[in-house]
Structures are given as C-alpha cells and as structure tokens.
Amino acid sequence: MTDSAWRDTTLPIAQRVADLMARMSLREKVAQMYGAWLNVGETPGEVAPHQNDQAPDPIDWPELIRHGLGQMTRLYGSAPVEPLAGARHVADLQRQIIDAGRFGIPAIVHEECLTGLAAWKAPIFPTPLAWGASFDPALVEAMAAHIGATMRRLGIHQGLAPVVDVARDLRWGRVEETIGEDPHLVGTIGAAYVRGLQSAGIVATLKHFVGYSASRAGRNLAPVSIGPRELADVLLPPFEMALRAGAGSVLNNYTDIDGVPVAADPSLLTALLRDRLGFDGTVVSDYFAIAFLESLHGVAADRAEAAAAALRAGIDVELPGVNCYGGPLLKALEAGDVDEALIDRAVERILRQKCELGLLDPGFRPEPDYLADPADLDDPEARTIARRLAERSIVLLRNDSGVLPLRPGTRLAVVGPGAHRPDALFGCYSFPRHVGVHHPGLELGVETPAIVDALGTAFPVSYSLGCPFLGGSDEDIAAAAQAAAAADVCVAVLGDLAGLFGTGTSGEGCDAPDLRLPGRQEELLEALLATGTPVVLVVLAGRPYELSRQVDRLAAVACTFFPGEEGAAALAGVLSGAVNPSGRLPVGFPGAGASQPSTYLAARLGRRSDVSTVDPSPLFPFGHGLAYADAQWGPAALNPADGWATDGEIELTVPLRNPHDREVSTVVQVYAHDPVASVARPVRQLLAAPRVDLAPGESRTLIVTLHADLLSYTGRDGRRIVEPGDVELFVARSSTDVHTEFRVPMVGPPREAGTARRLHPGIILLP
Known part of the structure; x- marks a missing residue:
C-alpha cells in the first residue's frame, strides 16, 4: 500500500482521520464500531446473566476481521491466562487483523481494571470504596498509574474504570464499586484515578453515565426514578470532574430513567454529555446494553431498531461483541432508519482515539512490550502501593475500651468467615472473585495471606469459623464461642464475600434486602459477646451494615472495604498499633432498623423529625474515623x-x-x-x-x-x-x-x- 496522509504523524489528527475515512467503504467503517469477545484456552462459564442469551452466532474469525475490527474484549480477563501466553495471543490476533483489512488498522484491546487489571497474576488493589475511605487522591493516582503501566506493557489500550456513580442506597450490591456517597469525594478521587491511568497511555472509561446507582430499592439494573435536580447536583458532578481530568471514554448506564433507557437517550448521551459538557471522546456501550433495548427494555422491536436507537442516542462502540452494530445496523441503514452521517460521526471519534493511541502510526508494533521483558506483574512497587492504600483506608469506628491497639502477647481467638479466606479481601471485579470462581481449584495468582495468618505473625492465635458468610450450623457457632471464651480478646471478622450475580453477598447483582449482617453472622456475634471476652469486630465488607444492637457491647470496631492483596497485613498493622489508623468513612453506617437507607446529603426533612417514628440518623456518620494519635x-x-x-x-x-x-x-x-x-x-x-x-x-x-x-x-x-x-x-x-x-x-x-x-x-x- 502506498503512503497516505493518514499515516503521516506530522499532520494534525483531524486531517489524518479525515483522509482515512475518505478512503473507507461503509462496511469498513461499521467494522470499527464493535468488538469481539475471544477467549484464550478454556471458555469460562457464564460470567453474567444474559451473556450467552445475547451472544451472536459462533464467530467466523476470518470473515469478522475481513473489513477490520474496532475492539477486542478481555483477552486476559475472561479466563485464567498466563500473562506471557496472553501477550503472545494479543500479538497474534493483532497481526491477523492488520493483515486482513485493506488499511491494516489494529484493534483497541480493553479490559476491566477497577481493583487493578482484572487478569490472572496481576496485582489486586483495594476497592473504590476503600479509595474513598483513604481520602487520598494522590495515592489513588499513583495506584492508577501503576495499573495503567501494567496494562500498557500487555498491549492493552482501554480500561473500563473508574466507577464514578455516587452511592445512594446501601442495599445496592455495587456500593463496593462506588467511591462513596458524596459527589465531591467521588469526583476528587475519580479524577485522580483518571489522571493516573491516562498518564500511562490508557484510555480511562467512566462508568456508568448517568444515574445507575439510584435504582429503585437498591436493585441492580432496576428502573431509576429521580428528578432532574438529583441528577444534576448529586450524580453528574463526579462525571464532570473526571471528564475535566481527561477521561477519554464514557460507558452508558444500563437502566431506564423515568422510562427512557439511557442507551437510547440522546438527551443524556449527546445533548448533555457532548453539547453541554463538551466531551469529545468515545461512548462505549456497557456489555449487551444495545441488545437489551430489545430484550429487556422493550423499546425496540428487533436488533436493527436497537442499533438505530443507540446510534442516534450517541453510542459509538458496541461492546463486548457484535450483536447490533454489524448486520442489524446495516439493515437499518438500508431501510433508511439511520442517517449515514451518524456512522461517520461515530467512526471519526473511534479513529481519532486510535490515532491518539498510536495505532494508526506506521511504526505500530503488534507485540506487547511484555514479550521482551516478562517480569512479574505483581512487583514490589505494586505491593508497596497496595499496602499503603489498604492501611490508609482502614477506618477505626469505635475504641472506647482501650483494647486496641492489642498488647504484645495477647491471646487471640480469630473468628468469622472473613478471617481465613484470602479471597475475602478482594472486590467483585478482582480476577479471583470475577472469573476465578468459575474455575474451581485455580490458584489466586498473587500471594495473599489471610487475616488469621497475618495476625498469627504477631500474636498467639486460635481460629474458629463460627459460620460461613451464609448459612452455618449451631455446632460451629458454639465452637467459636468456646474459642472466644478461652482467649484474652476475640477478633471477629464478619461481613461480605464479593462476587457477581449470586456468587457473593456483595458485588454486581448481589443486592441486599436489608442491612443486617448476612446469614447467621449477627447470631454468631451475639454468641461471642455472651462469653464476656472483649470482642473486636472487623467489618470486612462491600457496604456498611447495621450494628446498633451490638455496638455498645463491642470493645472496638474497625472497618475495611475489601482491602486487596495487602489487606491482611495492613489490618494486622492497625490492630497491633504498628499502623496509626487514619481512614474516614466514605459512606455512613446505618442506625437502628436499617430499613430506610439514606445518605448524609439529606435536606432538613430527610433528617430526624418529630413527624415520623423512623430515625434515619447514622450510627457512624460520613467522614467519621478515629486514630490512636491525631493532630x-x-x-x-x-x-x-x-x-x-x-x-x-x-x-x-x-x-x-x-x-x-x-x-x-x-x-x-x-x-x-x-x-x-x-x-x-x-x-x-x-x-x-x-x-x-x-x-x-x-x-x-x-x-x-x-x-x-x-x-x-x-x-x-x-x-x-x-x-x-x-x-x-x-x-x-x-x-x-x-x-x-x-x-x-x-x-x-x-x-x-x-x-x-x-x-x-x-x-x-x-x-
């Protein structure tokens, strides 16, 4: 192929893109508007409901890439892949895509990266709710820069993070993915993450524009009924702050707002996001969101109508694969239901982003840098950042008895379902809890001690389960109480196991009917308190829980929101006094009853009142946190x-x-x-x-x-x-x-x- 202006790196990007688009056929343009979800090795089980229902027919790879390809989906994050094998696969697929199309345009590779790159053997950092608890944007920025550098080494270009939804209902399973209940905190920390990720050359993707966290009754993907003022003053500002930080992409909200699905709403995705806020990057669909316009929302008769509605609304790229933006979109074009100018609008944005990433440069190499230097992804720098962030995100909620910090030689009974499981330290978008659960017996991929083991390095420890996160037996609860009675102090590690769609008690699709501790954990806590041994409660969770019935009898309460691979060591440091606790609550802990979830942002009528018998006052308020020594x-x-x-x-x-x-x-x-x-x-x-x-x-x-x-x-x-x-x-x-x-x-x-x-x-x- 002869040299063309679009290959000339000295020309302005707009000129290069215009030259390339003038040479492309309609079919080649459309091929840039969707991704392909390909797995290395074994195909995983269904990660999410509707995944297989919405999947297209088996991929004919040569035919799929004949006109080019916009994106490749989760080549590292769909199944356990050795990083070196994954990098080789990325290189091989990119070469095939380059060779197949007339213009040799590589695909953007995207991955999830909410608690670190969601790939086997990549470091696992604390969850976003822990970022919020740290109140430390500089440290979050450093974490994101490391995540971005790891992704870049592996040939990845786009990360689906951060989540800048504001927590509105603590029953919602995805509270752990939010940064907190305050828009300023969410926006400040979210913007820091964007700066860090994009400093490494990775496109940050804001989720989920806009209103996802306000679903009715805290149910995932439920309808949203909010007024324009709540959207503008509470839910939108974090997106504005993160956009100003340079975020290159935005991912749509799954839900409908007052009956209009966001994926088909031009007033949000175009008039607000682009015309009013000035965003000029790409809008990518949440997985299957365009097909859901037909199958879940019922606002499209078929996939052609769904494609037309999403394109008119402003979605440029369909993820994870091609359901609607391939044949159905072409059908809508032939029928005159879609203006071809909308195709050009989307493709111009996509190619501009590829140009910014260097994918259109003549010197682009399909081989990831990792192939030349396959060093450990979970390096000492990652461990240092993970430890520091975990330490600064642990919140000491109560410490009236003087039991904490623990004195040297204290005999501990460590009890609870979160104490002995290393994966209990991870959020739902970590690889072990997101994908690894579908591969029984798979190693975690990163060295992660359990809390009982970390405490055992400093104190004499006995361990008893008490009960699992859900269910359990009377015998196990009695055994835990017996262990507590024989100890100087009992450390009870209670709360959540993260997962997706029923594989945990917190996480996407793991919503809570109320805010009592899951399963029999509150019963276990009562049995421990009845022994008379001082009980230090560690809430290891993805959301706050209602503790009003026990709090006055507890010796101390600490909280950590899925602190990652260094979380056990960080927690042991705080309990022993080696680390001075300094985290603050990004979400309040509910008061008695826990049937009326609320945030601290209430107006006067939303506070305690003589005209209602329900008191929404928090047990521990937003911003609360104690220390052993403070300024x-x-x-x-x-x-x-x-x-x-x-x-x-x-x-x-x-x-x-x-x-x-x-x-x-x-x-x-x-x-x-x-x-x-x-x-x-x-x-x-x-x-x-x-x-x-x-x-x-x-x-x-x-x-x-x-x-x-x-x-x-x-x-x-x-x-x-x-x-x-x-x-x-x-x-x-x-x-x-x-x-x-x-x-x-x-x-x-x-x-x-x-x-x-x-x-x-x-x-x-x-x-």
Missing part, C-alpha cells in the same frame, strides 16, 4: 469574614500540630449549608477534605480556598446558580463532628455558574 487543630479563621462575593473566593485557615512521637494523618473536612435557598438544600455538603500528614512534632498551616461556584446548585428553572444570602461553613472532623462553625453573608447579584464553574477547592499547606 491537634488550632482555631480556624475565615478571610474575609464579613462577606463572600457571589463570584469570588474565601479562605479558611486551620493550624495543625502533631504533638506525638509518631506520624499522624488527619482529614480536615469543610462542609457548607445554605439555610435559606430557592430549593431545599442538604444540611451538610462537603466542599473540601484535604488529608494532611504530619511528622512527629511537626506543625503546618492549612489554607483552603473556596470559590463561590462550589455553592452553586440547580435552581427552579433548571439553571445552576449562586445566590446571595447567609452561608454556614463548618470545619469538621466528620459530617457531624464540627470543630468550628462560621456564618458569612454571600453578597452580590445572583449568578449563573454553568458547566465552566470551579469544581475543586484550592489547597495550600504552609510550614
């Missing part, structure tokens, strides 16, 4: 204190000092409340939450600059506004533990903030 906070100051312009800034100053002989880490949380507004506003809403590390004896001054944009909200006419009037600001250790309160008048005319508003506070730390 001293000096008097906070506000400048200016006499007025905050509706288009201006204000500064909060907080002196911090570490009086201890060990490092401390504190999270200074700044909340706001608009007591008189055009619409009902939350009683507390987070504006900033910087984490500050202080060496022994060190003093620093924290300056937080807040722009008035951070107080903007959607008014009655649907426009985002900043209004004059008094504003309450709170410098706090949690959403309920206020250190200093200010009341400042916001002065000036009402102002529309719009989509260009400031989304982040300014953070300065002075010596």
Whole structure:
C-alpha cells in the first residue's frame, strides 16, 4: 500500500482521520464500531446473566476481521491466562487483523481494571470504596498509574474504570464499586484515578453515565426514578470532574430513567454529555446494553431498531461483541432508519482515539512490550502501593475500651468467615472473585495471606469459623464461642464475600434486602459477646451494615472495604498499633432498623423529625474515623469574614500540630449549608477534605480556598446558580463532628455558574 496522509504523524489528527475515512467503504467503517469477545484456552462459564442469551452466532474469525475490527474484549480477563501466553495471543490476533483489512488498522484491546487489571497474576488493589475511605487522591493516582503501566506493557489500550456513580442506597450490591456517597469525594478521587491511568497511555472509561446507582430499592439494573435536580447536583458532578481530568471514554448506564433507557437517550448521551459538557471522546456501550433495548427494555422491536436507537442516542462502540452494530445496523441503514452521517460521526471519534493511541502510526508494533521483558506483574512497587492504600483506608469506628491497639502477647481467638479466606479481601471485579470462581481449584495468582495468618505473625492465635458468610450450623457457632471464651480478646471478622450475580453477598447483582449482617453472622456475634471476652469486630465488607444492637457491647470496631492483596497485613498493622489508623468513612453506617437507607446529603426533612417514628440518623456518620494519635487543630479563621462575593473566593485557615512521637494523618473536612435557598438544600455538603500528614512534632498551616461556584446548585428553572444570602461553613472532623462553625453573608447579584464553574477547592499547606 502506498503512503497516505493518514499515516503521516506530522499532520494534525483531524486531517489524518479525515483522509482515512475518505478512503473507507461503509462496511469498513461499521467494522470499527464493535468488538469481539475471544477467549484464550478454556471458555469460562457464564460470567453474567444474559451473556450467552445475547451472544451472536459462533464467530467466523476470518470473515469478522475481513473489513477490520474496532475492539477486542478481555483477552486476559475472561479466563485464567498466563500473562506471557496472553501477550503472545494479543500479538497474534493483532497481526491477523492488520493483515486482513485493506488499511491494516489494529484493534483497541480493553479490559476491566477497577481493583487493578482484572487478569490472572496481576496485582489486586483495594476497592473504590476503600479509595474513598483513604481520602487520598494522590495515592489513588499513583495506584492508577501503576495499573495503567501494567496494562500498557500487555498491549492493552482501554480500561473500563473508574466507577464514578455516587452511592445512594446501601442495599445496592455495587456500593463496593462506588467511591462513596458524596459527589465531591467521588469526583476528587475519580479524577485522580483518571489522571493516573491516562498518564500511562490508557484510555480511562467512566462508568456508568448517568444515574445507575439510584435504582429503585437498591436493585441492580432496576428502573431509576429521580428528578432532574438529583441528577444534576448529586450524580453528574463526579462525571464532570473526571471528564475535566481527561477521561477519554464514557460507558452508558444500563437502566431506564423515568422510562427512557439511557442507551437510547440522546438527551443524556449527546445533548448533555457532548453539547453541554463538551466531551469529545468515545461512548462505549456497557456489555449487551444495545441488545437489551430489545430484550429487556422493550423499546425496540428487533436488533436493527436497537442499533438505530443507540446510534442516534450517541453510542459509538458496541461492546463486548457484535450483536447490533454489524448486520442489524446495516439493515437499518438500508431501510433508511439511520442517517449515514451518524456512522461517520461515530467512526471519526473511534479513529481519532486510535490515532491518539498510536495505532494508526506506521511504526505500530503488534507485540506487547511484555514479550521482551516478562517480569512479574505483581512487583514490589505494586505491593508497596497496595499496602499503603489498604492501611490508609482502614477506618477505626469505635475504641472506647482501650483494647486496641492489642498488647504484645495477647491471646487471640480469630473468628468469622472473613478471617481465613484470602479471597475475602478482594472486590467483585478482582480476577479471583470475577472469573476465578468459575474455575474451581485455580490458584489466586498473587500471594495473599489471610487475616488469621497475618495476625498469627504477631500474636498467639486460635481460629474458629463460627459460620460461613451464609448459612452455618449451631455446632460451629458454639465452637467459636468456646474459642472466644478461652482467649484474652476475640477478633471477629464478619461481613461480605464479593462476587457477581449470586456468587457473593456483595458485588454486581448481589443486592441486599436489608442491612443486617448476612446469614447467621449477627447470631454468631451475639454468641461471642455472651462469653464476656472483649470482642473486636472487623467489618470486612462491600457496604456498611447495621450494628446498633451490638455496638455498645463491642470493645472496638474497625472497618475495611475489601482491602486487596495487602489487606491482611495492613489490618494486622492497625490492630497491633504498628499502623496509626487514619481512614474516614466514605459512606455512613446505618442506625437502628436499617430499613430506610439514606445518605448524609439529606435536606432538613430527610433528617430526624418529630413527624415520623423512623430515625434515619447514622450510627457512624460520613467522614467519621478515629486514630490512636491525631493532630491537634488550632482555631480556624475565615478571610474575609464579613462577606463572600457571589463570584469570588474565601479562605479558611486551620493550624495543625502533631504533638506525638509518631506520624499522624488527619482529614480536615469543610462542609457548607445554605439555610435559606430557592430549593431545599442538604444540611451538610462537603466542599473540601484535604488529608494532611504530619511528622512527629511537626506543625503546618492549612489554607483552603473556596470559590463561590462550589455553592452553586440547580435552581427552579433548571439553571445552576449562586445566590446571595447567609452561608454556614463548618470545619469538621466528620459530617457531624464540627470543630468550628462560621456564618458569612454571600453578597452580590445572583449568578449563573454553568458547566465552566470551579469544581475543586484550592489547597495550600504552609510550614
């Protein structure tokens, strides 16, 4: 083939793409709009419901790639694949695709990467809910950069992460995949993940645009019934923050919102995402989401109608394979149901992204770098990041008895279903819990001690199961109580086993009918408390649980949200005192009853009230977390204190000092409340939450600059506004533990903030 302008790397990308598209046939363009799901070696069992129902006929590979191919789906993450074998397979398939098409355009390879690359023998990091508990965007960015570098070495180009849905109902199984219940926290941490992943040359894909986490009754893929203000002010801001961080792709929400499936909604995928927010990357379908328009939503008569609806809405790429964007889309084109200009619109975005990734360059090599340097994926740097993030995400919820930190020589009875299983430390999108469960006897692929083993390196330990995550026997509960009675302290590790669609108690498709501990675990906890031995409860889970009946009798409570491969060592460090706990809750723990899931973002009528017998107050609130040693906070100051312009800034100053002989880490949380507004506003809403590390004896001054944009909200006419009037600001250790309160008048005319508003506070730390 002669040299063409689209191969010239000195030309602007737009010019290269236009040249290539002018040479392509319609069939070659359409081939760029779908993927192929190919497995190496053994075909796994059905990972998800509807997977096999929606699968097309068996792939005729030579015919499929004859006109090119847009994507390849999960070559490493569909079955246990040795990394070296996977890299060879990637290279072989890319060569075949290059050789088959007229233009030799490689395919984008995508994988899941929510808790690290979801591939056998790749490192397994803490879940996103643990990222939120760390309140440490810099550390999350470093983790994502390492994940991205690993993916790039293996010839992968796109990662389906992060999830920037805001948790709305703790019963929803995918709470563990969210970063928390506050949009500022979710957006700050999510944007950090995007920066890290894309710094390695991997396309970050935001999930699930938009509203997925607000499904009715916390049921996965259930309808969503929310107002436009909840969408705009709670669910959308994290996507805005992550898009500004440079995310190159967005994946649609499966559900319908007020009866309209998002996959067929141009008002969301085009008018909002592209026209209003200015996104110019690719929109990829969640797996089978386009076919679901026919089979689950009933808004298309066949796959041709589904393809037409999704394309008009703004979905550029069908994943995981070709169900609707192949023959059915061509059928819709022939029938005149789809404008060919929409094909060009999608393909231009796809080819631009391939150009940015270097896939259209003449020097592209199909061989992943890993083939030249097949070093261990789970390297020392990964272990260091995983340990640090696990340590900083563990939340000490209660410690009134002085049992923690455990004294040297303390005889421990370690009890519970989470204590002896290394895979209990992993989230549902880790390879062992996502794919490995379909391969009995498969090794985890990474070295991961169980919690009982990690504690056993520092203390004399006996272990008793008590009960599994679900079910169990009276005899096992009695045996655990006997073990506890013979010990100085009982450590009970209770909570969840992550999985998908019934293979766990937390995770995608593993929704909860209520927030009581699963199975017989609460019964086990009561039996342990009845022994009189001090009980330290470790909640190892994907969501908070209701502990109000036991909390006053527990010696201490710690919480960790699936902390990954270094989680056991991190937890042992916290319980022993070697690590000073510093995590904060990204979601509140529910209070008594647990039948009314709520978040801290409630307006006044959503709080405790004399007009209802149900108290939604949390047992442990958003932002809560204790430490063995914490910073001293000096008097906070506000400048200016006499007025905050509706288009201006204000500064909060907080002196911090570490009086201890060990490092401390504190999270200074700044909340706001608009007591008189055009619409009902939350009683507390987070504006900033910087984490500050202080060496022994060190003093620093924290300056937080807040722009008035951070107080903007959607008014009655649907426009985002900043209004004059008094504003309450709170410098706090949690959403309920206020250190200093200010009341400042916001002065000036009402102002529309719009989509260009400031989304982040300014953070300065002075010596």
